[in-house]
Amino acid sequence: MKGPEIKNKQTLHLLEVRNLSIRFDVDDGIVHAVNNVSYTLDDGETLGVVGESGCGKSVHALSIMRLLPIPPGRVENGEIFLEGVDLLKLSKEEMRRVRGAQIAMIFQDPMTSLNPVLKIGYQLTEMMKLHLGMNEQAAQKRAIELLSMVGIPAAKSRMDDYPHNFSGGMRQRAMIAMALSCKPKVLIADEPTTALDVTIQSQLVDLVKELQKELDMAVIWITHDLGVVAGLTQRVNVMYAGYIVETGSVRDIYKNPHHPYTLGLLNSLPRLDKSPGKRLFSIKGEPPELTNLASGCPFIERCNYVIDRCRRKMPQAIRIETGHFVACWEWEKVEIKK
Numbered sequence: 195m196k197g198p199e200i201k202n203k204q205t206l207h208l209l210e211v212r213n214l215s216i217r218f219d220v221d222d223g224i225v226h227a228v229n230n231v232s233y234t235l236d237d238g239e240t241l242g243v244v245g246e247s248g249c250g251k252s253v254h255a256l257s258i259m260r261l262l263p264i265p266p267g268r269v270e271n272g273e274i275f276l277e278g279v280d281l282l283k284l285s286k287e288e289m290r291r292v293r294g295a296q297i298a299m300i301f302q303d304p305m306t307s308l309n310p311v312l313k314i315g316y317q318l319t320e321m322m323k324l325h326l327g328m329n330e331q332a333a334q335k336r337a338i339e340l341l342s343m344v345g346i347p348a349a350k351s352r353m354d355d356y357p358h359n360f361s362g363g364m365r366q367r368a369m370i371a372m373a374l375s376c377k378p379k380v381l382i383a384d385e386p387t388t389a390l391d392v393t394i395q396s397q398l399v400d401l402v403k404e405l406q407k408e409l410d411m412a413v414i415w416i417t418h419d420l421g422v423v424a425g426l427t428q429r430v431n432v433m434y435a436g437y438i439v440e441t442g443s444v445r446d447i448y449k450n451p452h453h454p455y456t457l458g459l460l461n462s463l464p465r466l467d468k469s470p471g472k473r474l475f476s477i478k479g480e481p482p483e484l485t486n487l488a489s490g491c492p493f494i495e496r497c498n499y500v501i502d503r504c505r506r507k508m509p510q511a512i513r514i515e516t517g518h519f520v521a522c523w524e525w526e527k528v529e530i531k532k
Contacts, residue, residue, distance in 0.1 A: 206234075207234040207235060207236055207275075208235055208236055208237050208239075208276070208277060208379060208380065208412050209234065209235040209258075209274075209275065209276055209297075209380055209412065210233075210234045210235075210273075210274075210275040211231060211232055211233050211234075211254070211258070211272070211273075211274050211275075212232050212272055212273040212274075212275070213230050213231075213232055213271055213272045213273070214228055214230070214231045214232070214254060214257065214269070214271070214272030214273075214274065215228055215229055215230055215231075215269070215270045215271040215272055216228035216250070216253055216254065216257055216262065216267060216268070216269055216270065216436075217267070217268055217270045218266045218267050218268075219265060219266045219268070220266060220485070222485050223485040223486070224485060225484045225485050226435075226436055226484050226485075226487050227250050227253045227267070227436055227484060228250040228253055228254045228257070228436045229250075229435070229436040229437045229487075230271075230272075230437070231250070231254055231272075231433075231436075231437070231438050232438070233431055233438065233441065235380065235412050235414065236412065237379075237410070237412060238406070238410055238411070238412060239412050239413075239428055239429065240406065240412070240413040240414075240415060240426055240427040240428055240429075241412075241413070241414050241415070241427060241428070241429050241430070241431065242415050242416075242417065242422075242423035242426065242427035242429070242430040242431070242444075243255075243414060243415070243416045243417070243430075243431045243433060244417060244418060244419075244420060244423055244430060244431070244432055244433070244459070245418065245432060245433035245434055246418060246434075246481065247418070248481055248484070249433040249434055249435060249436065249481070250433050250435075250436040250437075251384075251385075251416045251433055252302070252384050252385070252416060253267070255299065255382050255384055255414065255416055257269055257274065257282075258274055258281065258297065258382065259293055259297065259299050259382065260281060260282070260284075260289045260293065261293075261299075269282060276292065276296060276297060276379075276380070277379075291325070294321055294324075294325055294375075294376055294378070295325040295326075295376045295378065296378055296379050296380070297378050297379065297380040297381075297382070298372075298373040298374070298376070298378040298380070298381055298382070299373065299381070299382040299383075299384060300366070300369050300370055300373050300381070300382070300383045300384065300386045301369065301384055301386070302384050302385040302386065307369060308357040308365060308368065308369065309357070310356065310357050310358060311356070312356070313353065313354050313355065313356055314341075314352060314353060314354075314355050314356070314357065314360070314368050315334065315337055315352075315353030315354060317368075317372060318333075318337035318340065318341070318353075318368075318371060318372055318375060319333035319334055319336075319337050321372060321375045321376060322336055322337070322375050322376065325376045326376055334353070336375070337353060337371075337375070338350050338353065340371040340374065340375055341353070341367075341368070341371055343371065343374075343405070344367040344368070344370050344371045344374075344401060344405075345367055345397070345401060346364055346367055346368065346371075362394070363394040363397070363398070366386055366387070366394075366398060367398070367401070369386070370386075370398070370401065370402065370405070374405060374409065377409055377411070378411060379411055379412065380411065380412050380413075380414065381402075381406075381411050381412070381413045381414070382413075382414045382416070383402065383413060383414065383415045383416065384416045385416055385417050385418070386398060387399065387417075387419075387422070395422070399422055399425070399426055402415075402426070403426060413427075415427055420448075420459060420460065420463055421463065423444070424444060424448060427444055428443065428444060429441065429442065429443055429444070429517070430442065430443075430444055430447045432447065432453065432455065432456045432459070434455045434481075434492060434493055435481060435482055435484065435487065435492035435493070436484065436487075436492075437492065437508070437521065438511070438521070439453045439455055439456070439493070439520070439521045439522070440452065440453040440455075440456045440519065440520045440521070440522075441511070441518070441519050441520075442517055442518035442519065443517055443518070446515070446517070446518040447460075448460065449530075450518075450529070450530075451528065451529075451530065452514060452518075452520045452522060452525040452526070452528045452529070453493075453520050453521065453522045453525065453528060454493060454496075454497045454498060454499050454522065454524075454528055455477070455493050455496075455497075457528055457529075457530065458475070458477040458496075459477075460530070461475040461530075462474055462475050462476060462477065477496055478496050479495050479496040480496075482495065488505070489506065489507060489508065490504055490505040490506055490507060490508060491504045491505075491508055491509060491521075491522070491523070492508070499522075499524040499527055499528060500524075501523060501524060503523050504523055504524075508521070509521045509522055509523045512525075
């Protein structure tokens with residue numbers, strides 16, 4: 195079964211998120227999880243989305259996949275266009291045909307994402323039979339090819355294994371194989387290496403880079419690991435308290451950051467060229483309570499550049515150079531100390 199026909203051939207971007215705001219209705223009030231987020235993604239591009247836990251990275255990704263739990267979650271405002279089609283306006287049946295076939299997601303915990311009572315081979319072939327119309331024989335052959343492609347040895351014999359028979363790294367590889375089975379145009383990777391050791395993390399990052407080139411797909415890589423972002427992505431969105439506070443090329447963000455939060459994240463990275471025994475930098479304070487966001491900048495209680503204006507009004511993102519935007523009243527004063 196094919197997804198909805200894409201009729202708008204003049205669209206400029208593969209994926210475009212416009213003014214997306216997501217709320218959660220909870221006992222304590224309304225959680226402002228994502229706030230007026232906008233960005234684009236082009237063919238073959240890799241976009242990094244970084245920020246600490248609770249900043250809205252995963253929630254906004256789930257809304258793209260239309261997997262947001264409703265209730266308590268709801269999209270209060272915004273549009274999400276995939277090749278000119280607003281995913282938020284599709285029926286549930288239409289979105290099922292898009293999900294997996296045109297846009298796919300690798301989740302953070304493969305053990306809870308894979309069905310523990312179904313064989314790996316069945317979970318792989320089911321996707322291809324549903325979206326590509328393959329018969330059992332063709333789907334089995336392609337599933338074995340995919341498992342081999344993602345580096346699982348003796349792939350044919352592993353088709354009859356259950357998820358618990360795989361190690362953490364192998365389960366994540368199986369998840370990548372499932373996500374790629376229908377050759378999606380967009381792959382969303384939601385912190386796929388968080389629970390894995392450093393060696394396996396590096397292998398999976400290299401694997402995704404190779405597969406992206408081979409399949410010519412766009413990737414959104416969600417993480418709190420700035421080291422991974424530096425070696426994998428072309429552009430970076432820095433999120434804080436549901437807002438994109440800075441966006442730009444990897445070079446812009448790492449060499450010339452202009453938001454205090456971005457600067458804090460970069461300064462907290464361990465570096466080999468720092469003096470031995472010198473303590474790592476840490477951002478003071480804690481993230482704000484998202485049920486009680488003030489009208490000003492959400493970073494004010496942790497910021498060293500606060501002025502009165504910051505407390506009164508959240509700054510709009512302004513362009514400081516081509517492709518580099520920052521939401522900060524005092525951005526000109528924020529820079530890496532040489």
